[in-house]
Structure formats: structure tokens, C-alpha cells
Amino acid sequence: MSAVEKGWKDVPIGGLILEAGSAKKYETGDWRTHKPVWDKEKCSNCMICWIYCPDASILIKDGEMSGIDYKHCKGCGICAHECPRKCIEMVLDTGENGEAGAGE
Amino acid sequence: MQVSKRVAITGNEAVAEAMRQINPDVVAAYPITPQTEIVQFFADFVSDGKVDTEFVTVESEHSAMSATVGASAAGARAMTATSSQGLALMWEVLYIASGLRLPIVAPVVNRALSAPINIHCDHSDTMGARDSGWIQIYSEDAQEAYDNLIQAVRIAEHPDVLLPTMVTMDGFIVSHGMGNAKLLNDDVVKKFVGEYEPEHYLLDVENPITVGALDFSDWYFEHRRQLADAHTKVKDVVLQVAKEFKEISGREYNLFDAYRLDDAEVAIVVINSAAGTAKTVVDELREKGLKVGLLKIRLFRPFPHKEIAEALSGKKAVAVLDRADSLSLMGGPLYIDLRAAMYDSPGPRVKMVNYIYGLGGRDINMEQIAGVYDDLMEIAKTGEITQPVTYLGVRE
Secondary structure: OOOOOOOOOOOOHHHOEOOOOHHHHOOOHHHOOEEEEEOOOOOOOOOHHHHHOOOOOEEEEOOEEEEEOOOOOOOOOHHHHHOOOOOEEEEEOOOOOOOOOOOO | OOOEEEEEEEHHHHHHHHHHHHOOOEEEEOOOOOOHHHHHHHHHHHHOOOOOOEEEEOOOHHHHHHHHHHHHHHOOOEEOOEOHHHHHHHHHHHHHHHHOOOOOEEEEEEOOOOOOOOOOOOOHHHHHOOOOOOEEEEOOOHHHHHHHHHHHHHHHHOOOOOOOEEEEEEOOOOOOOEEEEEEEOHHHHHHHHOOOOOOOOOOOOOOOOEOOOOOOOOOHHHHHHHHHHHHHHHHHHHHHHHHHHHHHHOOOOOOEEEEOOOOOOEEEEEEOOHHHHHHHHHHHHHHOOOOEEEEEEOEEEOOOHHHHHHHHOOOOEEEEEEOOOOOOOOOOHHHHHHHHHHOOOOOOOOEEEEEEEOHHHOOOOHHHHHHHHHHHHHHHHHOOOOOOEEEEOOOO
């Protein structure tokens, strides 16, 4: 977690979050046990994974899928389940972020 | 000093009057004996246009506290009121109110918890909520309940504190008993409580915030540590608010009430209405030349342990009267706290005993309290405690 160097005196009381969009800073990728591995060659860019992903972790560039955001992907596997061409496979995560796909 | 009027009034009426004068933005409440009248009187004030309050009629106390939490998070001065099973049903939301640091104020009319079902007074309801993170202020009579509720608004909303606060009084004995009280004028109370101006609130659309976000092992501990820190600030704020309240009322409040305690050799520690009975016993025994005194708790959470230990240090024997049992086999909740507080008190160890009394509304009378002082004087003389915990007034 990025901000653990701060102490209890440094954060807003009551667990309040005082800025919008801060979920982006909360990296949930380390909750994952299995990670989706994307086969770019088989992908037709139908965007079904993008629609279903509950964590907005399917990355898009110029209207096409460009990879997976492993900093936020929790490894739920919905993308792999929904993909009509079976081009996303869930594999045991070895902890090395970004080794598969073109994500961050 | 401002003019105030003296009235014959029940505890519930006095508390409802205080709520009318506080004129909160939102009240969400559900009726339960013996608190019902507070909500009933307040509903009349709403219907008659005497308050500006949005009154939310809910289907349970869980919803009452939830709606109050929502209103408070939105930026409203929000109140509710309950008793016994109602407080029990609020339980999980009590912790949410304190954890979110919402300065909700709630009168609680003390009543026994089921089972067996019982509508009369004991303190098992609020004692059970003692670790919920709420400030707890106890009241001996209608006057104190009225005064404490008005002060509670200022204590809860103080920027150093921001904690929900419950103000208690004894069910039926005080809530329905007609007593003598001086009420302040409306404008005086209005000025005293002032406007609630939260720093962060949900209806502040220019500055959007998130309330109640997920808080895992990375930050939960820090937020609980903040909660403990806030409780360390309460004592000074209670005293400061009491000082200001004296200026408008002439009535003096402290963390606790020390009655003929300074030169006392033995003392009783007690909460709420039984303190009134016990003070009369103290006066009678003092007339006989016996050095007896009393300490009545006002602020129970946070517990002003240092001040209490100082006040009781040097006594030969102390009896703590609990109107609730902890079932720990170490006595009632007040006794356990008192013994912990006295562990570090200066001087020789003070002999302490516990009397659990009045469960389910069982009366406690002057003879019984005089009997406790007899026991204390015997302990003071012999230095021997034969029975640390006594159930006072139960049929053997």
C-alpha cells in the first residue's frame, strides 16, 4: 500500500475520503491469486470483457483492447468466462505484474 | 444571568422540551417504553410547527439510528431517543455513528434488557453500549437530564471531539416521575447550542466526499486510534461546556459529583437516581457524626479515572453500587472500572466492595443504603472483606 508511511494523525477522521476518484490510487491487484492472460492474436476486440470487468481493468487504446491493468485487476475471472473466443486464460499469479499482456 | 422558569415536570417532558429548544434538523425515532413519551411529545412539536425538524418515522430502532447516521453524515444536526431493547437493536449502528465521528445526540431512558421481559429501570442497556465509542453522560433527575442534553450538543459537536453522545436517565423513576426543574428560555438555549457547522458533509456538493469507505488492515487501525484520541479530548470539553452552561443557568456540573466526600472515611459510588436517595442517607448519617460521603458518576464514557481515583484515595472503604451485572463474576461494570482506576491510586489500597441492586426496577430504599454504609464502616474497622459482591435487595 502506497501511503503506509503516514500515521493516524495524518489522515481524515472517520475514514472520510475527501477527493473524488481516489479508488484509482487504491491498488487492489495484490488481492489476486489468478491473473487473466490475454492472447492478442485470437482477440477480435468485441469488447465484451471490457463491458463485464467490474474493476475497469481492461485497457483500451484507439478503440481496441490494449491490455490488462494488473495494478487493479482482482483476478475475478469474469473476463475469461465471458470471452466468446476463449482468448483470456486464468493462470496462477506468480506475483510478477505485467509479464502477460500489454498492460502496465 | 438569564431568567428561567421553575416547573413541575417529568423527565421525559423535560428531555422533549430540551429537544424542542435545540430544534434539531432531523429526528428519526421509534417509540419504546419508557422513552415513548419523548418521541410522542416531540411529534406534537413537529405537528404544531414548534420546531423546524424533519421527523422521520421509522419501522425499528435499527432504522432510527441508521436514518440518524445518514442525516448526520449529510450535515444535519440529528437526534434520536430510545430505551433497552431499542438500544440493543441499534447496536451495530452505534459503532458506525462513532466510527464515522458523527456528533449525534440521543437521550436514552434506562430500562432492563430482556429476558425475562421487563419495562422498568436498570442500566444494563447503556452499560452494554459502554464500549461503542459513544460518550455517556448520566443524569440523576429531570433537571440533570434536561441540562445534560443541552450540553451534550456542544460536547458532541466540538471540533476536538466529534463523537456521538448519549444522555441517560432512569426509566419511570425519572422519566415518568414528576419533579421540580428550572427550564431555560428558548432564545438562551438557541444561542447556547448555536448552529451546527460541520467541516465535511455529504450535501456539500462543491466538495464531494466519501463516507463509509472500505477500510482494511492498512488503515482501520489508524482510524480506531483516532477514535481513542478523540475520547482523550472529551474531559476538557465537558468541563468547558459546563463552565459556559453555568453562566446561562447558574447550575454547576463536573465530571462527577462529590457529595460530602472530602473528609469522608467511607464512600458510596453510584449512578443516576439512586444517588438522590443515597445523599439523603449521607445527610442523616452525618447528623449522627459519621464521616460518610458519596461520589455520583456523571461522565462514564470516557471514564475520568484519574480524577475519580484522586477523589477516592485515602478512603478506608468504598462501595460501588451497580444497577447492572457484568456476569464476569467480578461484579458490575462500574465496580470493575472503579477497581481498575484505583489500582494506581496513591496511598494504601482502598478496600472496595460491590452491590448489585435494582435490577428490573426493584426499589432501593434508604435502609438498604444505610446498611451499605454500616458494612463499609465495619470493613474500615476490621480491614476485612467477607463478601466482595452482594446482590442487594434480592429475595434469598
